[in-house]
Amino acid sequence: MATNNYNQMSTETYKIVNNKLVGKCDKKEALIQALYLLLNIERFDYYIYSWDYGIQIKDLIGSQMNYVIAVTKKRITDAIMVDSRVTSVRDFSYEKSGNSLHYTFTVDSIYGAVKLEKEVSYE
Numbered sequence: 304m305a306t307n308n309y310n311q312m313s314t315e316t317y318k319i320v321n322n323k324l325v326g327k328c329d330k331k332e333a334l335i336q337a338l339y340l341l342l343n344i345e346r347f348d349y350y351i352y353s354w355d356y357g358i359q360i361k362d363l364i365g366s367q368m369n370y371v372i373a374v375t376k377k378r379i380t381d382a383i384m385v386d387s388r389v390t391s392v393r394d395f396s397y398e399k400s401g402n403s404l405h406y407t408f409t410v411d412s413i414y415g416a417v418k419l420e421k422e423v424s425y426e
Contacts (some may be wrong), residue, residue: 306381309321314330314361315329316328316329316333316336317324318336331412331414334389335417336416337388338389341358341383342355342382342383342419344356345357345360345361348361358379358382360375364425364426367426368404370373371404371423371425372397375398375423379395379408380392383410385389388412388413390411390413392409393408394408395407396408402426403422404422404423404425407420408420
């Protein structure tokens with residue numbers, strides 16, 4: 304009797320390095336790439352992506368630093384949690400650098416923990 308694997312979705316995708324397709328990647332490497340894209344595509348700007356894909360950041364330009372600090376953690380978390388392979392986002396920290404905040408955080412996933420970073424400009 305044949306086995307039905309329709310419920311086991313492949314995570315294999317094209318690997319992007321320096322804006323070029325250079326092969327394929329799978330599992331944790333594919334997740335890291337997906338998270339990178341989620342954190343670098345402005346939400347609501349591109350019709351090709353659904354309205355819950357990406358991160359809303361550009362509206363923070365011109366905002367006070369305290370406001371940016373208050374909302375960015377939630378926005379990063381909301382952007383990442385749309386991926387069903389992610390179980391949580393934790394251990395946020397940030398550093399101020401000029402008119403930017405450099406965030407580091409840990410993403411827990413079905414493949415284990417991944418440390419990520421995101422820079423957010425506010426002026």
